[in-house]
Amino acid sequence: MTETEDIANSTYDVVVLGAGPVGENVADRTRAAGLTTAVVESELIGGECSYWACIPSKALLRPAIAQAEARRLPGLSASVQGPLDAAAVLARRDYWASDWKDDGQVGWLESIGAEIHRGHGRLSGERTVTVTAPDGTRKVLTARHAVAVCTGTRAVLPSLPGLEEVKPWTSREATSAKAAPGRLVVVGGGVVATEMATAWQALGSRVTLLVRGKGLLNRMEPFAGELVAEALTEAGVDVRTGTSVESVTRENGTVVVVTGTGDHIEADEILFATGRAPHTDDIGLDTIGREPGSWLEVDDSLRVTGSDWLYAVGDVNHRALLTHQGKYQARIAGAAIAARASGAPVQSDPWSAHAATADHDAVPQVVFTDPEAAAVGLSLAEAEQAGHRVRAVDYDLGSVSGAGLYGDGYRGRARMVVDLEREILLGVTFVGPGVGELIHSATIAVAGQVPISRLWHAVPAFPTISEVWLRLLEAYRDN
Template sequence: MSDYDVIVIGAGATGENVADRAVQGGLRAVIVEAELVGGECSYWACMPSKALLRSTRAIRAAQAVDGARQAVTGEVDVAAALRRRDRITHDWSDESQVDWLRGAGIDLVRGHATLTGARRVRVTRADGTAADLEARRAVVVATGSAALLPDIPGLAGIRPWTSRDATSAHAAPTSLAILGGGVVAAEMATAYAGFGTTVTMIVRSRLLGTMEPFAADLVTEALSDGGVDIRTGVEVVRAERVEGQDAVLHLSDGSRIAAAEVLVATGRTPRTGDLGVDAVGLTPGEWLDVDDTMLVRGTDWLYAVGDVNGRALLTHQGKYQARAAGDVIAARAAGQDVKDRPWGAHVATADHAAVPQVTFTDPEIASVGLTARAAERAGLRVRVLDYDLAAVAGASVHADEYRGQARAVVDEDRRVLVGATFAGPDVAELLHAATVAVVGEVPLHRLWHAVPAYPTLSEVWLRWLEGAGRATA
């Protein structure tokens, strides 16, 4: 049996980060990975999906500026866009990621990991042989999540795409039906419609329903203008496919949709089903409940970071959690009380009310913190500041006929920003300033002294402050 201070199960971005922080803290760490080092984000999620979106968005950005649009004489080259995606994913080779692990002083064991007891992990290799590992300090689960396949009669039999299939496809299908109305569904509808695919979305309630309604409305309108058929208020009740023909989806309103491919984007499920968590008193298939140090509740040695804990299913939040967990494990190994660290690096509190997210549709949606509705539900006395981004001087420079909207959500009792949402072309780069303001709880009267450069889209901050009233302190 090999022993380490820390065993990390899963070599995605979160697993890599927690192992790296533990090693930097003086501990010996090993990562166990059954697939590719680099994980979901590098090969099947963030990176390939944004690569698929970028080519079409670049063309549309040029077409929005007079003088540039005249130079755009063709449509997106789908084959070239897919080749670019392949370069970004390194053709699904993890050689460079393995080199990084080696350079960081992190050991790698390939195979499927299962917990066999407290601090013990068995790794079953591809050839069927097994190795047993034991952790002196901690085991960290960083196995992520998988696409959730709803229990719809016939759905499994039509061999639907999951997000992995959509981001790794080697050709654009002639037609695509998408089940779901969340971020993955909206982004893949944007990408494939841009490739010329006939796209139909089946949305049970509202597209991007957890976001500010104005942002969801802008994306809905843009998708519809781009030829996407959005069916809301309906769901699939049965699916079938005759070999060699399109899949047929029967909807709850009695209509039918035929498509060459069907993408299921209805949610995620934690990868804990075959992890052996029952050996340590946990339930397979459930999210791992953690505290703010990422310690699984009821244990003193098991940690869970990233999607698998269900807190915030975003790569950057997983990496944030991983840095916290790695520091915590190293601090506890050194006998330190993490509560004594006033600078708070050992707790992942931002997961609760300060999560930033960009939805890379066209237009983009960038948001952080609470929506107006969520803030009201939390019992805050809320003031909403809305501003038309097209009225900012920087918008007219950025693009002809710019369309966008921005909303700030203010806690009136504390006079601080608790949420912000931007919707429009290239608003992603506005987000971090809002994240700093929310996390730092910067009073509005101090934000008056953070002067936005002219002429940029960031001038919306000045307009928000004018809407909030004069500086009083």
């Protein structure tokens, strides 16, 4: 057999293209329904989240946040004034990223009965995926019922002359670097930019954060970005808003950045956290009459518009670029594929296990900076733009007893956006140390459309930060 010769075709009920958390969960649900399932992956089983995003980034951030919190506690603060042990932090990060080996996740997929095909998978016609293995051999996989595209996204770099020669960091290099650069420029104002600025500043880098817009985290309430920017500045990050990058060069190993205001900034590395694009440019969309590199529009069962066999699950459909939402979609897609394969109807009502309704109005997110920023649902501006008659209710989190006990000088803010017609919550935002663990209560309130009159009877424990719920409800009632 030559290295490019096709080997025999294999037929499955379902073929999953991409073995990140989303693809793994689709496979889990289809296998649980008794459907034969093949999973195709060109890199590590476990995907971006496990090795270059959620897991390693949070492993880097947790020591930085824990140290910042400890420094706010009398009796402990004097013991944690020194620098972090960067080598120990990076070693723990490596452990949580499984040293970039996927044996454990391979074992899990095999344990559920999914078959793994290593190599680059491309659609090659209806219900067909051709896999080119690392050695050049090819296999054609045919799906009886469905192909699920779970290929995620890739980092987008700006069009700057000579940027490729600079070898900039993207989120992958930022989460897998083996040492802290002495000087790091971070370009961007979103989640990756703020989290990595937090982590590497704490690990010893001198960080300059260049933000083209007016502030940070512009998809959240404005006060979220303001509080995070204030804290980053106090931690030593040079935060520059309204600053564009005009050119980047690397001279004798040093990165030289020229900004729109004419400033020259020197650094050892530069990270561009300037957006994501769908990883669909080379998966054979052209063979089924679709545009390579495009987002794939889907219905609430995650089936691609205009198709009866193709599903797009997770980031690739652009509904919510978050791992937990992708896994949620995977559960929906798996149930819908199984139902259609058995000939059962796929329901579209909100109670159905086959409809991804939470992606419309109850998407939670946590930014693991110091302070944390957590939000679910609509911001005030989004609610007003959508035509709702709303009222924002704010409360100073630092005035809550549980927050004050959390550490001296606690700074934070909470907001709930109330639909005045139905008296339910359309959105909630918390900013402050430790608020990431509050967001699920808000998600339940928003997703469940719980009446405010009923929330009054959900009594928060004292003294916890959750007492802010009582204060928000009191502020709504009394004003």
